[in-house]
Amino acid sequence: MKSTNLLEKLIKNRSYAFNAKTINNKKNMNKCVKFFKNYGFCLLDSVIPQNKIDLIRQEIINAQFQSSLNVKNIQKLVKNKNIKEKTLLNNRKVFLRSVGKEGSPSKPVNDIIWMPNFAKHLSNSKLIELVSNLLDDHIRIVQLHPKIIPPSNTNHLLNVEIGKDNLGMPRLYKGPPNARDWHTDWPHDPSAYGGGNPNENIGFIRQPFPDVIMCVVIIFYLNDVDEKSGGTWVIPGSHKDKRTPRGPKDNITLTAPISGEMQVRSRAGSVFIQDSRLWHSSPLHNFSNKDRVAVVSRWCPWWLSADEFAPKSRFNIVCRPILKKEYRSLPKNLKPLMKHLCSEEANTIQKKILDGSKAAVKRTRWAHKLLKQNKVDLKKANKNIKINLY
Numbered sequence: 356m357k358s359t360n361l362l363e364k365l366i367k368n369r370s371y372a373f374n375a376k377t378i379n380n381k382k383n384m385n386k387c388v389k390f391f392k393n394y395g396f397c398l399l400d401s402v403i404p405q406n407k408i409d410l411i412r413q414e415i416i417n418a419q420f421q422s423s424l425n426v427k428n429i430q431k432l433v434k435n436k437n438i439k440e441k442t443l444l445n446n447r448k449v450f451l452r453s454v455g456k457e458g459s460p461s462k463p464v465n466d467i468i469w470m471p472n473f474a475k476h477l478s479n480s481k482l483i484e485l486v487s488n489l490l491d492d493h494i495r496i497v498q499l500h501p502k503i504i505p506p507s508n509t510n511h512l513l514n515v516e517i518g519k520d521n522l523g524m525p526r527l528y529k530g531p532p533n534a535r536d537w538h539t540d541w542p543h544d545p546s547a548y549g550g551g552n553p554n555e556n557i558g559f560i561r562q563p564f565p566d567v568i569m570c571v572v573i574i575f576y577l578n579d580v581d582e583k584s585g586g587t588w589v590i591p592g593s594h595k596d597k598r599t600p601r602g603p604k605d606n607i608t609l610t611a612p613i614s615g616e617m618q619v620r621s622r623a624g625s626v627f628i629q630d631s632r633l634w635h636s637s638p639l640h641n642f643s644n645k646d647r648v649a650v651v652s653r654w655c656p657w658w659l660s661a662d663e664f665a666p667k668s669r670f671n672i673v674c675r676p677i678l679k680k681e682y683r684s685l686p687k688n689l690k691p692l693m694k695h696l697c698s699e700e701a702n703t704i705q706k707k708i709l710d711g712s713k714a715a716v717k718r719t720r721w722a723h724k725l726l727k728q729n730k731v732d733l734k735k736a737n738k739n740i741k742i743n744l745y
Contacts (some may be wrong), residue, residue, distance in 0.1 A: 358615070365394075365591060366617050372398040372625070375481050386486050392568075395594030395633035396619075401484070403476045403575065403624035411473050412577040412623075412648050418469035419501035425450050425463050426670060433669065452676040455698020459666060465675040465696055466500050467685070470599035473650060476575070478688035482626060489568050491656035492707035496692045498653040498673050502574075504585050507640040529639040530610065535588060536639060537600035537609040539573050540631040541673075542659065545601045554667035558660075563597040570631035570655045577648040578623045585638040585647035586618035587627055600634055654692075657704070 357562055365371055371394065373387045378399070391397045403411060424597075428449045432438060440461060444451050450464040477496075486494055538544060542560050549555025560569065578587040590613055598605040607626055613634070619627055629635060631653075641647045653673075662674035679699040682690065695702050704712075725731040734737070 362591065362615060362617060363626070369398075369620060371396060371591075371619070372400050372621065375399045375402045375479065375626075378481055378485065384485065384488065391489060391628065391630070394591040396591070396629040397590055398619060399626045399628065400621065401624060402479050402482060402626045403577075403661070405478075405624060407472070408577060408623045409425060411476070414470055414472050415501045415577055415648050415650055416503065416646070418466050418473075419503055421469045422463070422466050422500065426541075429463060429669070438741055452678060453698055454662070454674070454676050460669045462669060462671065462675050465677045465693075467693065468677065468681050470650070471684070473575070474689055475686050477650075477652070478686040478692070479626075480688060482573070483688060483692070485628070486571055486573070486654050487707070488530075489571055490654065490709065491658070493657040493705040494692060495655055495657060495695050496652055497655050498651070498659040499675075500651055500672055502637075502649045502651045504638060504641045504647040504649075505645055506646070507642055508714075532640055532642075533612055534610050534639055535612055535616075535636040537588075537590075537607065537613065537634050537636050539599045539601070539634060540570065540585065540629075541653070542569055543632045545599060545603070547673065549665060549668070549672070550586070550651060555665050555671065557662075557665045557668075557671065557673060558639060562599065564604060564632055566595070568630055569659055570653055571632055572629050573652045573654060574627040575650040575652075576621055576623055576625050576627065577650070578649060579621070580638075581620045582618050583641075584643035585641045586620055587638065588616055588618055588636040589629065590615050590634040591617065593632040594632035596634070599632075603624065657708075 373383070373390075373392065378387050387399075408550045429443075429451060432443060432446065432449060443449070444453060444461055450468070451461045452464045453461050453705055467477075470477075477499075481492070489493065538546075539549065541557070543564055545559050545562075547556045547559045549557065578584070592615070598607060600607045600609040618638070621627065638647070665671050665673075674696060676696050677693065677696060679697055680745055682697040682700055684694065685693060691705050724730075
């Protein structure tokens with residue numbers, strides 16, 4: 356009963372939502388972080404101003420068109436298996452970028468090049484501060500792409516195909532309105548983008564998942580979302596469960612509703628943020644009269660290996676690269692988060708970690724100076740330090 360009442364309160368009061376303009380003090384930021392850690396998700400309202408929505412929404416629609424067209428054109432070119440990598444990179448009809456690793460194929464350019472207005476809000480300082488609090492002092496955006504869900508044709512609900520995944524997943528179907536597609540996200544996704552194909556699989560964390568936030572998925576909504584217009588399905592608290600919907604041994608029917616589920620509601624310009632372990636489902640249907648337009652991004656700490664495997668995967672959407680001139684055109688706050696995508700730029704540890712390291716070196720020198728000057732009582736110095744055995 357307590358769990359049911361809590362869920363009802365979450366839905367009714369939207370207590371998962373925080374205003375991006377009011378988390379600028381430590382107390383409100385801590386409330387947001389605490390909620391996220393307890394429930395596995397939160398929502399920031401008012402990240403993109405209402406007077407910018409139409410412009411950015413159209414930009415995202417255009418970005419998806421350009422990205423899809425680019426991939427189709429690349430696919431046509433690579434059908435010729437004798438074509439050389441250098442020839443592909445020099446072809447002006449496609450946007451291919453080197454990943455800077457010998458033996459690895461070039462990839463389609465990162466979609467950010469078609470989103471200059473959106474990029475200003477992707478680098479929202481309060482959003483970056485929140486994610487840093489959740490992950491680490493050095494964070495990276497490893498994936499970014501538009502996600503557009505067109506209005507559903509209610510006369511053909513069972514026959515609408517979501518689309519074939521180029522990365523090893525089977526063809527998927529939307530099914531009736533009460534169907535779901537529960538999953539956890541990479542690196543907690545057992546399908547690992549490639550299934551059993553070693554040339555496409557990027558790896559995943561072994562179950563049971565450790566209780567560590569390793570990745571946050573951030574979705575920017577460019578129109579209002581609710582139960583009818585494509586609100587994301589979530590199961591609050593499921594990020595603490597040892598199972599995962601796609602787990603081969605977890606006995607979960609990932610296409611069926613699950614007790615405790617709810618749909619996120621928000622206005623255009625809001626940002627949904629979730630732990631990659633959270634059980635969630637994209638809305639399979641959009642019963643409004645216009646496209647649900649969103650941008651999906653994945654943010655990781657610097658220590659998570661994001662692009663080490665899938666050696667022959669040209670179309671893998673993880674860590675799609677950019678050129679130096681494209682990198683340098685990014686907003687100032689966004690550059691550190693996407694520097695790793697530019698092989699022409701030397702990637703370096705971000706300032707907050709450098710400051711921490713500098714302080715650690717200073718502390719080390721201080722301790723050795725006391726030792727050298729015989730100003731420390733080695734028997735008593737650490738009397739206050741106790742380690743508890745669990």
